[in-house]
Amino acid sequence: MPYPRITISQRSMTGRAPEVLVRFLACVGVGTIVGPYDPKRGNPYYTYRAYGWEKTLHVAKMLWPYLGEVKKAQALRCLRAYKEARR
Numbered sequence: 001m002p003y004p005r006i007t008i009s010q011r012s013m014t015g016r017a018p019e020v021l022v023r024f025l026a027c028v029g030v031g032t033i034v035g036p037y038d039p040k041r042g043n044p045y046y047t048y049r050a051y052g053w054e055k056t057l058h059v060a061k062m063l064w065p066y067l068g069e070v071k072k073a074q075a076l077r078c079l080r081a082y083k084e085a086r087r
Contacts, residue, residue, distance in 0.1 A: 004056040004082045011043040012036065021048045028062055030055045053082065 010018040017033045025031055025048055036044030050059050060075045067075065 003052050004078050005049060005051045006031070006056055006059050008048040009045050010047075011045045013043050015044075017046045021046055024048055028059050030058055 008021065008024065010021055012018045012035075015036070017035065021033050025033055028050070031048055031050035033046055033048050035046030037047070038045060050056055057079065060079065064072070064075075
């Protein structure tokens with residue numbers, strides 16, 4: 001079973017990580033920003049990522065009040081599947 005993860009990708013026209021990802025990382029306090037990727041198809045993109053149970057759960061708890069029903073259902077499905085597979 002793959003470990004749970006959160007990823008957010010953003011294109012950048014500046015050649016460095018987009019400010020929105022930098023601010024998000026500063027707010028949640030866990031994870032990394034990687035990139036740039038795919039510069040041949042236009043503006044490169046960067047990805048915020050938080051891998052693993054603890055980091056994913058931490059970010060999900062912080063975002064929970066702001067998530068819509070679809071994203072809440074996706075988060076619960078992911079976390080429950082991982083926890084069940086670890087039993």
